Amino acid sequence: xxxxxxxxxxxxxxxxxxxxxxxxxxxxxxxxxxxxxxxxxxxxxxxxxxxxxxxxxxxxxxxxxxxxxxxxxxxxxxxxxxxxxxxxxxxxxxxxxxxxxxxxxxxxxxxxxxxxxxxxxxxxxxxxxxxxxxxxxxxxxxxxxxxxxxxxxxxxxxxxxxxxxxxxxxxxxxxxxxxxxxxxxxxxxxxxxxxxxxxxxxxxxxxxxxxxxxxxxxxxxxxxxxxxxxxxxxxxxxxxxxxxxxxxxxxxxxxxxxxxxxxxxxxxxxxxxxxxxxxxxxxxxxxxxxxxxxxxxxxxxxxxxxx
Numbered sequence: 001x002x003x004x005x006x007x008x009x010x011x012x013x014x015x016x017x018x019x020x021x022x023x024x025x026x027x028x029x030x031x032x033x034x035x036x037x038x039x040x041x042x043x044x045x046x047x048x049x050x051x052x053x054x055x056x057x058x059x060x061x062x063x064x065x066x067x068x069x070x071x072x073x074x075x076x077x078x079x080x081x082x083x084x085x086x087x088x089x090x091x092x093x094x095x096x097x098x099x100x101x102x103x104x105x106x107x108x109x110x111x112x113x114x115x116x117x118x119x120x121x122x123x124x125x126x127x128x129x130x131x132x133x134x135x136x137x138x139x140x141x142x143x144x145x146x147x148x149x150x151x152x153x154x155x156x157x158x159x160x161x162x163x164x165x166x167x168x169x170x171x172x173x174x175x176x177x178x179x180x181x182x183x184x185x186x187x188x189x190x191x192x193x194x195x196x197x198x199x200x201x202x203x204x205x206x207x208x209x210x211x212x213x214x215x216x217x218x219x220x221x222x223x224x225x226x227x228x229x230x231x232x233x234x235x236x237x238x239x240x241x242x243x244x245x246x247x248x249x250x251x252x253x254x255x256x257x258x259x260x261x262x263x264x265x266x267x268x269x270x271x272x273x274x275x276x277x278x279x280x281x282x283x284x285x286x287x288x289x290x291x292x293x294x295x296x297x298x299x300x301x302x303x304x305x306x307x
Contacts, residue, residue, distance in 0.1 A: 013281045014140050014147075014274070026135035027055050027099050032240040032253060034095075035084055043072050044080045045241045051096065052240060059096035063089045122259035129255035129267035137274070146234050146250045147278020153206035155181035157199040157231075161188050161219045164210040167236070167265060171208065171272045177294055178280055178287045188218030193225050200229040208275070211237040211244050212256060213263060223247045236271055 035048040050070045051058050058066060066089075067074045081092040137143070150156055156179055160168020165186040172184040181202075185195045196207065207226045211219045215237075223233050224247055232249045239245060240253035254271045257264035280287045298304060 013284075014144055014278055026132040028052050028132050028240075028253075028255070029136055030099050031055060031096075035241060040080070040083060040241065043076055044083055046070055047072060047077060047080045048084075048241050049239060055096065055100050059093065059100045061093075118259060122257055122264065125259050126257045126264060126266040129257065130270065132255055133267045133270060140274075140278075142250065142252075143274050144278050144281070146252075147275050148282040149206050149232070150208060150234065150275065151179065151279040151282040153204050154179075155183050155199050155202050155204045157183045157185060157196060157204060157207045157226075158210075159185045159192065159196075159207055159219065159222055159226075160210040161186060161192070161222070162216045163214070163263075164212045164216075164219065167210045167212065167268060167272060168208075170269070171210075171276065174273075174276050175279065178276075178283070178290055180286075180290075185222070188216065188222060192218070192222040196222065196226045196231065197229055200226075200231050204231060206232045206234060208234045208236070209248070210268070210272075211235060212265065212268065213238060213258075215239070215242075215244060220244055220247065234275075236268055236275075238268070 031048075031052045035052070040048060047066070047070050050066075054069075058069070061069065063074050063077050067077050070077075078089055081087075081089045084092065086092040086095065156175065158168045158172045158175070160166070160171075168184060168186060172182050175182045183195060183199055185192050199207070207223075209219065209223055209226075220243055223235070223244065226233050227247060233247065234250045234252075235244060235248035236252045236254060237244055238254060238256045240251065245251045245253070252271050252275075254267045256268060257266060
């Protein structure tokens with residue numbers, strides 16, 4: 001009888017392409033597409049990121065209110081609107097309102113939130129993050145493509161520093177079941193540099209990096225070292241714009257839960273699992289052989305409790 005991991009590997013392959021004539025695209029995805037093209041200044045990126053993170057509220061702000069919320073001048077907002085292709089802020093705001101109202105009209109009625117219960121509010125925020133990720137998965141082509149490239153990189157290096165280490169450790173633990181050489185980097189500085197340079201010298205082609213808030217300067221430095229060594233970088237983060245995303249070859253910008261003192265990572269965790277699945281789909285024969293070998297070792301040494 002196959003293990004649960006083997007069964008899921010056989011039954012859960014990701015398929016490319018859309019399943020219907022139209023696919024539902026999340027408001028955040030539409031905004032990222034709108035803002036990704038132009039070369040934005042750091043101040044303009046702050047405006048873009050605020051709009052992405054607060055679309056439902058920001059779409060109805062005056063130019064004065066938006067400038068105050070972001071901490072920029074009103075002319076900066078006007079220049080931002082022009083930079084992303086609009087005649088001025090009113091035209092940009094009209095587009096934002098169309099995006100957010102269309103999403104509200106097309107989705108289920110919003111549930112009443114008990115604002116006095118912060119734990120429920122935190123769960124509601126994570127549900128919204130997962131709903132946005134679900135919409136993004138309507139077109140899984142990028143996930144499939146990056147998963148295949150990660151699968152082909154030997155060795156494959158996973159980078160996650162500070163708070164991001166837990167996600168990196170999860171990914172590396174699972175990836176080692178299906179990939180012959182996975183290297184985990186959870187320390188910055190010269191330790192990270194050595195690991196990245198050695199990975200490239202050993203024939204590695206890709207690095208997967210996790211960068212959750214607060215974003216560590218040493219993660220950005222490690223990504224730049226990887227790029228300078230000739231490695232490609234796939235990034236799982238919460239920011240579609242900014243210096244970290246600028247350095248990556250492929251970015252998956254996934255919302256994190258920020259209602260409690262420490263962030264929660266339901267959606268980034270699912271994103272990591274999806275990339276693992278794409279790696280499995282890219283090499284099913286290797287996956288099956290490695291899982292069977294691991295199950296034999298686990299049984300021989302009684303790694304797990306019998307259930």
